[in-house]
Amino acid sequence: MEGLMTLWQSTALANFQSGQVIMMLVGGLLLFLAIKKGFEPLLLLPIGFGAILANIPLGGFTEEGGVLYYIYYIGIETGVFPLLIFMGVGAMTDFSALIANPKMLLLGAAAQFGIFATLFGAILLNLIPGFNFTLQDASAIAIIGGADGPTAIFLASKLAPELLGAIAVAAYSYMALVPIIQPPIMKALTTPEQRQIKMEQLRTVSQREKILFPLAVLFLTILFLPAATPLVGMFCLGNLMKECGVVDRLSKTAQNELINIVTIFLGLAVGSKLNAEDFLSVETLGILALGAVAFGVGTASGVIMAKIMGKFSSKPINPLLGAAGVSAVPMAARVVNKVGLEANPHNFLLMHAMGPNVAGVLGSAVAAGILLALVGG
Amino acid sequence: MEGLMTLWQSTALANFQSGQVIMMLVGGLLLFLAIKKGFEPLLLLPIGFGAILANIPLGGFTEEGGVLYYIYYIGIETGVFPLLIFMGVGAMTDFSALIANPKMLLLGAAAQFGIFATLFGAILLNLIPGFNFTLQDASAIAIIGGADGPTAIFLASKLAPELLGAIAVAAYSYMALVPIIQPPIMKALTTPEQRQIKMEQLRTVSQREKILFPLAVLFLTILFLPAATPLVGMFCLGNLMKECGVVDRLSKTAQNELINIVTIFLGLAVGSKLNAEDFLSVETLGILALGAVAFGVGTASGVIMAKIMGKFSSKPINPLLGAAGVSAVPMAARVVNKVGLEANPHNFLLMHAMGPNVAGVLGSAVAAGILLALVGG
Amino acid sequence: MEGLMTLWQSTALANFQSGQVIMMLVGGLLLFLAIKKGFEPLLLLPIGFGAILANIPLGGFTEEGGVLYYIYYIGIETGVFPLLIFMGVGAMTDFSALIANPKMLLLGAAAQFGIFATLFGAILLNLIPGFNFTLQDASAIAIIGGADGPTAIFLASKLAPELLGAIAVAAYSYMALVPIIQPPIMKALTTPEQRQIKMEQLRTVSQREKILFPLAVLFLTILFLPAATPLVGMFCLGNLMKECGVVDRLSKTAQNELINIVTIFLGLAVGSKLNAEDFLSVETLGILALGAVAFGVGTASGVIMAKIMGKFSSKPINPLLGAAGVSAVPMAARVVNKVGLEANPHNFLLMHAMGPNVAGVLGSAVAAGILLALVGG
């Protein structure tokens, strides 16, 4: 019966550590949120599943030779997967609304205060015993406020790989929670009259403008913020492929099969970083708390900026639009639309909110570049 | 005319070894079987082509720097390709019939006797001079009886890489031969009356059951057989993606483009292992013989198990269903249906045979896990 | 304000080198040609974009850890990407016209004189001070005359990696310029009467012929030119998958998603080799000049061969067909058709030109094999 003994020794039952059990439950929770609650299922399902696989005793998924090890090593450590996702997102993004009303970029800028305030907050947390965030850690955590998954994963993989799992989970979870987090803040900072403000209709934008816009973004990034060029560059490549109209087959592949394949792998690889050692610590609680702060502050600063702009602008600006500046495309824009409709059932803000929404994507990529340049060295 | 001399020296004609010629003929035979006879063409065509390429004198395909070398090294040695195929197969598998009638799992279990009997048989072959199979070799050969290509390739790559080519070829060839191998055995073990037994109609299965089933499979595998989790885990991930309904774009990519891409590469990489040194040996003949035994024994033990179950069951069980337990989805289920129709032209067994059929997939993945755990160390 | 200083130091403005600026302009020019002029946009757009990214000061795209570094290292240095493209091209190629009229292979052979004459020309250029091409360099440059992108990239990556960028750019640019380069040469070498010659209608070709043709090509290549088997082998694999009719899902993936994904990466990786050091040299001017010569000589020798064949043939041969022998599928065949229609508005040569056109693909793969065998060692 030596064989049976060997077999028993090779079962998980004989080898489970409590941390692994808890992490599997976390993975299960993510699956539940993804499937039952519809929380960013495209990412949270593979992440949750990856977390379960990674914590199987003797499973060996994350050791050299394990499939998750290879996927992480090839795709995340090199930064390739988040960049490919970003290229695909670029190929899905329509900048028309922003080109028609470029001032909306200021809302995308203001909402990034969520990032930098959170950075400060993370360092402040060090006052509480048990927290010991470096500037790198704090920066990686703060980027949750960018409300942009691949940006967060890219930055975390460069600045704080051991926090990557918690940061990615927080980022995607809060993005899914945008319809719950944002409305109270939006309503608290605006009056019903302000929420009813109607915007002027957006002009149509020429194809040439749409082609040149990503190149202009890239050009400015190259000049002033080379550290942001991996993210912004791949994003602009995707957008250029979409808009130029001559490489449709590449653009469609980037938006579909390629991003799907990479999403499966990216999710699994992120999940593989959800190990008890790194995740089951008070720091994770801190990250979750800071993530909520980041989204809240970002939303608030966007709305306040919109109110300020409204004062100085000749054309009316609905302050709700500011909330879309956090990005979380297209969820935040939809939330703006919904809250707007509650105030005035005939006031459709969706198209107007797409401007600050995509501006927020650029804004957080820029912020990521700044953090890489200043604390990444 | 030095150039012409160099060129002549660089032709295959001046460098052919007889083994290479024979292996090319083997490759050509596989192409013939795939294209003209329809033997599992999706795999045997790239395998056959890979075999031809791998045996080109001075072609350098399988040496460092050669394209087949890289594909094998990246995809098979790491185990990634078979696992991705398994994920895609999971995303194509419908467990409804099995969930509606879970007792069919016993048929999937019984058919695995084909594996373990073959293991014993492989060791027995050592009595014949010229055969010298280790337990690892025997296990890798035996898995042919699992009638599941990616499982066989995965296990062979871990336990007996030098036999990988022969094992994969045998596995896919016999899977294609299921309509020829199984019927005589099925008829020999059953009476016409038994073959006419009608099954009760299967109940419909709820989406929630279909979502929870792969998780339950994974859960049990984690608890009792972690060594099987790479295979079972990726399979369940694919199935969960399919059934959960919230990540359709990932599921479709896993079932189509991703599995297609990996299939091309997997086939070429397997073909690259068809070199004269490893393949042209008496051991290959032994593997082919053992593979036939494995399919036959698996089919027979499935049918016998179904007869035993029929005796103890309150509901009627057609013993033909047992033959579907070897997996070879959906070929074996179709064979069951066909043989059943011969006995009674109004008795459609296809849906009922899908239960043991997918049970066989789980059964052979479990068997592979057992072998990895017991002889893989 | 140390932070601002760090940030300034990390801007491109503080670090630009003139070479990088020029290379970015080159990249911009390629984008312009791709988007506005429709020059082979599928390749030139990613190449141009890659060139811009690769030349960002402090961008780090081409250093270890940069995304373009990985893509180049994995896809081009191994030769895998051009071979996968070639497989996809094979899966898109229809040899019917060539099988129906195999003599057209002679036109595909004659047009390869463009390659070998250019090789001689490149060595001749060494007489001019500043040029210092080795036989390897000259061979890699000469292959531009093959009018076949992946072949050129594959050969250049093996023989002269530092010239890869310039060679790929020249190859694709001249392929796009085929409608401008070829007609004057074609008209100069033919009389209006010759251009009006009508061809006999092509017979239909059986599926079995189409299946066996790629195998015959592979067989001859194996026998006589193993050095060409990577290119020819992958091409024939693609074509076999297309024609055999039993692996349609693999063939479609090879023609679409796989080739699209690889094209994006291949383009970026080629672009990453467009650095000032290698590109901004008198040699690049030489390469551009030699590329034009290659296309011109190839076209001329094809046309002349067609005239010679016409003299000895019982059936009439329109000499314009010779121009299609350079490959550049299907552009060159269309040019033949167009020039033919100018002479006789009722004479459609397109189908007839497809024969020499695909023959040219084989011809240049064969020529690449010869060069690899003779100067590659």
Added chain:
Amino acid sequence: MPISELLLEAGLLMLVGMVVVFVFLTLLIFATKLLSKFAGQEELPQTLPAHPTSGEQAVPEHVVAAISAAVHQYKKNQK
């Protein structure tokens, strides 16, 4: 290893293997039955209508456009 020992090992493997396969899949039978007890049937009316329309991209507009063009072309070709 002498062949007799190998045979013994193989026999043991056969025994242990089949036992474990059966035990494991029997456990799975019970798990599945348990599952069906708690998760079966009840939510059918709720999911059935949800499913066909759930698709993230039921029929995107550009597909409609492409198809309408194609249908148009097809009708033209038919004439």
Added chain:
Amino acid sequence: MPISELLLEAGLLMLVGMVVVFVFLTLLIFATKLLSKFAGQEELPQTLPAHPTSGEQAVPEHVVAAISAAVHQYKKNQK
């Protein structure tokens, strides 16, 4: 690093970061306006008709064939 210094650094990062984000995106506003001035509107009539037909594979023949078959099948199913 003592926490006070970290806090100072973080505060500076916040300041510098927000300034740079605003400066950068403000520059982008001007760039976009410039862009619209030179590239906006004019070529609309020219591109609009070009777009739907520009596709490398507007509606390839085999798609038309597949769709015509599908439409046929659909009509049959409707009956």
Added chain:
Amino acid sequence: MPISELLLEAGLLMLVGMVVVFVFLTLLIFATKLLSKFAGQEELPQTLPAHPTSGEQAVPEHVVAAISAAVHQYKKNQK
């Protein structure tokens, strides 16, 4: 290598290269003709009808469904 020698080499390469290209493709002409002799024509009637329906997924049901929906939508839009 002195340039004269390089030129000689290049000339030889040109000669050998063109000879081999022509020999190779001429062999292929014969091979193709041989092929057509043995494999040509005969099985046409057998394959022609097989081909259009051979596809593993001629027109899958969900495509029909999607297209029927799209056609419906298209017709509605037309009104």
